Amino acid sequence: MYLTNRGREKPIVIAAIPRSFLRQIIFATVIVSFIAISSEARSACTFVNSQTAHIYTINIPTETLARDVPIGTVLYTANLPAIPATGTYASCTSPGSWVKSVTGGTLVSSNPNTYASGIDGIGVRFYDGIGTGRGYFGPGGSGSYAGTWSYNNTLYGVEIVRIASTGQGTTAGTVPSTMYATFTLDGLLVATINFLPFQVAVQTCTVTTPSINVEMPRTHVDNFPTVNSTYGDTTFNMGLSCNPGIKVAVTITDVTDPSNTSTTLSLGHGSTASGIGYQIVNNGVPIAFGPDSAAVNTQNQFVIVPMSVSGSYTIPLSGRFIRTGTIVPGSANAYATFTMSYQ
Numbered sequence: 001m002y003l004t005n006r007g008r009e010k011p012i013v014i015a016a017i018p019r020s021f022l023r024q025i026i027f028a029t030v031i032v033s034f035i036a037i038s039s040e041a042r043s044a045c046t047f048v049n050s051q052t053a054h055i056y057t058i059n060i061p062t063e064t065l066a067r068d069v070p071i072g073t074v075l076y077t078a079n080l081p082a083i084p085a086t087g088t089y090a091s092c093t094s095p096g097s098w099v100k101s102v103t104g105g106t107l108v109s110s111n112p113n114t115y116a117s118g119i120d121g122i123g124v125r126f127y128d129g130i131g132t133g134r135g136y137f138g139p140g141g142s143g144s145y146a147g148t149w150s151y152n153n154t155l156y157g158v159e160i161v162r163i164a165s166t167g168q169g170t171t172a173g174t175v176p177s178t179m180y181a182t183f184t185l186d187g188l189l190v191a192t193i194n195f196l197p198f199q200v201a202v203q204t205c206t207v208t209t210p211s212i213n214v215e216m217p218r219t220h221v222d223n224f225p226t227v228n229s230t231y232g233d234t235t236f237n238m239g240l241s242c243n244p245g246i247k248v249a250v251t252i253t254d255v256t257d258p259s260n261t262s263t264t265l266s267l268g269h270g271s272t273a274s275g276i277g278y279q280i281v282n283n284g285v286p287i288a289f290g291p292d293s294a295a296v297n298t299q300n301q302f303v304i305v306p307m308s309v310s311g312s313y314t315i316p317l318s319g320r321f322i323r324t325g326t327i328v329p330g331s332a333n334a335y336a337t338f339t340m341s342y343q
Helices: 019-042
Strands: 045-047 054-058 063-066 074-081 086-092 097-103 107-110 113-116 122-129 142-144 147-152 155-162 173-175 180-185 188-195 198-203 205-207 230-242 248-254 274-282 302-305 311-328 336-342
Touching (some): 045 188, 054 074, 086 188, 122 180, 122 188, 205 336
Parallel strands (some): 063 198
Antiparallel strands (some): 045 086, 074 155, 086 147, 097 142, 097 180, 113 122, 122 155, 205 230, 230 311, 274 311
């Protein structure tokens, strides 16, 4: 096409541009624009003072778990100092978002954030903090901040904690190192916390004398001159076999009267005597009875196996008559149960 421009002798030529070429130009322009925007957003946070991302790997020893350890008990904790220990390591311009998250784990509690380890009853927490103060990685671990980021003897660590048992999965075995925590600033990886695989074992005791029959001697009313006088001390043993490093407590319960918290065991069914009862004695001291419960700090619970004991262990006890009132001769039977608590 030719157009005549006044005052010029030569014509101006306008050439037609193919549609495909136009599409190529437009497409290329969109790509260049997108890359420019993405690069600008990711550059909000950068390292300073020659710092880089660091990995903090925690070595956890074998954890031996007593069955009755209360939920929420921290079984083990370890940490490593941040690099650098003090000083500025990053700088963020607005918006400056930060995220402390956990990958590869299932959240089982958010107060604080706790993740399933793969062993039933064992949880894992990741944290950072200064001194005894701790912030846990996971939900809620994010926010915005523009400015410099500095360490002040900060620690990165892991807690192994007792969580509620689901009754599913293994109760002992290896916790794999597939779970880890990260601290990022606008996508800039600052720190990774992980741990090496570790073992979980379960502490147990086996009762080697699950049923104990104590044959008391025949006695006479004259052997009990006053109320609370005792007679007929007869020894018997409670046998256990325990893993090393376990502490065992026991509660003895009066079967005839489970609410009984005194030191006198009630007479049971089939008894024809009255004014008489029994005591169970440990190291010369009458045992007070308590509820049938393995919970820690149950009323009248007492320790029978110290942590220094391992293997077979015998608890020497004795039973004896005690006068409780006016005695009526006859047969005297009594029944008690004992409940173990691993602490």
